[in-house]
Amino acid sequence: MKNIFLFDNEICGDEKLSMKERLNYLYQNMIKNFSLKPTKITVKNFTVKNFLIEDVASPSRFLLKQFIVQELPKFINKKKINILELGCGNGSLCKKLSDLGYRGEYLGVDIAEKFKLGKVKNIKHSFMKINAEDFNLTKKFTLIISISTLEHIRNDRMVLKKTSHLLIKGGTEIHIVPSGWGLPTYL
Numbered sequence: 001m002k003n004i005f006l007f008d009n010e011i012c013g014d015e016k017l018s019m020k021e022r023l024n025y026l027y028q029n030m031i032k033n034f035s036l037k038p039t040k041i042t043v044k045n046f047t048v049k050n051f052l053i054e055d056v057a058s059p060s061r062f063l064l065k066q067f068i069v070q071e072l073p074k075f076i077n078k079k080k081i082n083i084l085e086l087g088c089g090n091g092s093l094c095k096k097l098s099d100l101g102y103r104g105e106y107l108g109v110d111i112a113e114k115f116k117l118g119k120v121k122n123i124k125h126s127f128m129k130i131n132a133e134d135f136n137l138t139k140k141f142t143l144i145i146s147i148s149t150l151e152h153i154r155n156d157r158m159v160l161k162k163t164s165h166l167l168i169k170g171g172t173e174i175h176i177v178p179s180g181w182g183l184p185t186y187l
Contacts, residue, residue, distance in 0.1 A: 046071050064147060064176065068096055075172045080104045081142035083123075084166065086132050086159070087149025091117040091125065098123045104142070109135055132159045141166050144173040151177055 017025060048066045081104045085093055088108030094117055097106070103122035108115055115127040128135065133155050144163045150156045160175070167173055 044071075060148075060178065065096075067176070068093070069100065072097075072174075073100060075174065076102070076143055078142065082140070082168075083107065084137075084141040084144045084163070085109065086144070086146040086163070087152070088127070089114050091115045091127065093145070093147065094120050094123055094125050107137075107139075107141075135162075137166055139166070140168045140171070142168055142171050144171070146175045148176065148178060150175050 046067060048063065049070060079101055081097075081102055083094070083097065083102075083104065083106040085091075085106070085108050088094075088110045089112075091106075091108045094106045094108065098120045104124075106120075106123050106125040108125065108127045109130060109132060110127070111129065111131050113127075113129050117125055132149070132153055144167060150159070153159055160173075163173060
């Protein structure tokens with residue numbers, strides 16, 4: 001059987017799963033979500049202004065790109081920032097932030113070494129291969145962001161508590177997670 005687990009045997013829906021594995025994934029996520037205590041979160045809707053679909057693999061990637069271009073500048077109006085991205089993948093967010101006119105420093109954290117950025121205009125970037133639950137940083141950040149990452153971290157509340165101490169005063173922390181209604185799409 002292939003390795004379909006991430007973070008202490010939690011099933012990761014990012015891998016190709018058999019029907020039995022998909023049903024198990026759906027079941028485990030439903031149990032986990034129903035057993036958690038409710039958390040107060042802020043939800044903000046936005047309207048897509050640009051319908052040009054280019055270089056996106058899915059509707060959620062399209063909406064994410066629109067959110068970053070349209071909404072992120074409303075949260076972060078300073079142009080010189082320090083960024084921490086959890087679950088950074090190849091680091092493409094760093095390039096998107098540069099294209100939006102941000103400058104400063106970027107640290108990408110991920111458990112897999114997929115980081116493939118060359119030189120990025122006005123942003124000095126680095127990568128740390130480590131489990132988000134294990135990292136220990138003292139540096140403060142203007143923006144802490146994760147995109148479809150928290151659902152892969154077993155102790156996400158501990159990670160969020162840890163990251164909240166890494167924000168500068170007035171900093172912004174954004175975590176984008178898939179809707180629970182998206183779970184059936186794995187079937």
